[in-house]
Amino acid sequence: EVQLVESGGGLVQPGGSLRLSCAASGFTFITYEMNWVRQAPGKGLEWLSYISSSGKTIYYADSVRGRFTISRDNAEKSLYLQMNSLRAEDTAIYYCVRNRDYALDFWGQGTPVTVSS
């Protein structure tokens, strides 16, 4: 069974940092591209970042470029999102999402991040 389990979310003060993790199982992680997507409370979906299967190709949305860093450890079957300089508008549920055929075919359950003083 395919599983993506996010962790690392929580409450952080503005300007602070968090590192999200996503543990993958049930599929050959090393062969899949991965993404992070978020959803602010009551709002729509926002794609944040993409990483190729090797980790060599990375893309970011303008809203997080320079503040967030995506990475992966294929040996550990894990995806990460390092989030720095957090703002109130970064408050959202963060989803780890698998890529297949130019689409987001499997989503984790999400981890909530709240940026507030």
Add this chain to the structure above:
Amino acid sequence: DIQMTQSPSILSASVGDRVTITCRASQTISSWLAWYQQKPGKAPKLLIYKASILENGVPSRFSGGGSGTEFTLTINRLQPDDFATYYCQLFRGTFGQGTKVEIK
């Protein structure tokens, strides 16, 4: 950046209706367009990829079409389980604003 404009924002319909949601790109795109369904409190679910290919396990009443800058998601014979919010997305890019399909 390419912007995706989805319409309508809210669609009121009845069980058995045929409904269509439109997604327009700000410039011509390839067929890297996908559609997702999201229910409250749940992660989104992939319905259609490459503009018109039905994801495994998705009922055949869902269909996708279009090319260039205009794409559509059609649901034939709307079922109670279909009342949800739908999003389009350009691969590695913006999502549409979402369309909430609600019971009339």
